[in-house]
Amino acid sequence: MVTINNRDRVDWWEGMTVQELLDELGYTYVLITVTVNDALVAEEDYATHLVPDHAEVTVFHLAHGG
Amino acid sequence: MTASASEIFARNVPGSTQILGGSTVAVAGCGGLGSNAAVALVRAGVGSLILVDHDVVEASNLNRQHFFQFDIGRGKPDALADHLRAINPEVRLELWRLMLTPHDVPRLFAGADLLIEAFDGADAKRWLIEVWCRCFPGRKVICGSGVSGLGNSEAIAVRRSGNIILCGDEASDPSQGLCAARVGIVANLEANLAIEVLTTEKRHGDDQQP
Numbered sequence: 001m002v003t004i005n006n007r008d009r010v011d012w013w014e015g016m017t018v019q020e021l022l023d024e025l026g027y028t029y030v031l032i033t034v035t036v037n038d039a040l041v042a043e044e045d046y047a048t049h050l051v052p053d054h055a056e057v058t059v060f061h062l063a064h065g066g
Numbered sequence: 067m068t069a070s071a072s073e074i075f076a077r078n079v080p081g082s083t084q085i086l087g088g089s090t091v092a093v094a095g096c097g098g099l100g101s102n103a104a105v106a107l108v109r110a111g112v113g114s115l116i117l118v119d120h121d122v123v124e125a126s127n128l129n130r131q132h133f134f135q136f137d138i139g140r141g142k143p144d145a146l147a148d149h150l151r152a153i154n155p156e157v158r159l160e161l162w163r164l165m166l167t168p169h170d171v172p173r174l175f176a177g178a179d180l181l182i183e184a185f186d187g188a189d190a191k192r193w194l195i196e197v198w199c200r201c202f203p204g205r206k207v208i209c210g211s212g213v214s215g216l217g218n219s220e221a222i223a224v225r226r227s228g229n230i231i232l233c234g235d236e237a238s239d240p241s242q243g244l245c246a247a248r249v250g251i252v253a254n255l256e257a258n259l260a261i262e263v264l265t266t267e268k269r270h271g272d273d274q275q276p
Contacts, residue, residue, distance in 0.1 A: 031188040032192075033192055033195050033196075033230065033232075035227040035230065038227050039228055040195070042200075043196070058227035060225065060227075060232045061237065062188040062189075062192055062209075062236075063211045063212030063214075063234060063235065063236055063238055063239065064186060064211075064238070064240045065099045065185055065211070065213055065252075066099050066130060066240070066244050066253075
């Protein structure tokens with residue numbers, strides 16, 4: 001089980017990547033920043049970075065400033 | 067007559083002035099978020115700021131940014147520096163009038179205890195967060211995300227993970243227009259979080275001393 005934003009839960013599977021998790025969640029908003037267990041994952045690594053079972057994932061939405 | 071630091075900070079929270087006076091905060095962007103956050107930090111007693119912005123003050127900035135009629139046409143870091151020194155003449159300021167690139171981050175911000183990310187554009191926020199976390203893995207970055215529109219006060223929140231702290235509504239778009247009160251809330255939230263991090267970490271660091 002993986003927890004997202006301290007709220008949503010997704011069943012974990014062997015080999016789960018950040019990108020696969022985002023796809024599973026239906027996150028299509030392009031401007032996001034993701035951490036897995038409090039460590040930032042760079043966008044270029046989404047397709048290869050493995051999400052471990054019981055991970056706490058945070059997805060921040062980046063919107064404009066002022 | 068110029069007031070001394072001890073007079074300016076006489077009403078500060080006990081124990082905070084010395085910690086903040088020895089701290090350096092980098093502020094990336096001196097617009098609605100950065101200019102107002104910088105003012106709050108200097109009023110709190112932060113001793114050193116690194117200010118970066120490539121822009122000049124325009125009339126349309128005056129509805130929310132800490133600038134005045136006589137600043138129009140001036141570079142934002144220089145104009146802001148004058149206002150900050152008018153609060154505390156002893157504040158130490160590093161001013162960079164340039165368009166920040168990933169290449170600049172390790173050089174310009176090496177001496178900063180933490181970063182206030184105060185860019186306009188959401189795409190630039192992402193690379194700045196990534197580069198900061200890669201260059202300075204033990205230091206916090208405080209981001210402003212979503213400040214536009216009116217009201218909607220309950221949507222403004224703070225979320226944290228690792229060294230990233232993000233505040234704002236995470237949704238609004240500047241096409242909605244911008245209002246000083248709402249931008250100022252997020253700017254002051256960023257400053258408040260910076261003060262919280264500095265006072266907490268430095269107190270904790272002192273406790274670790276032999």
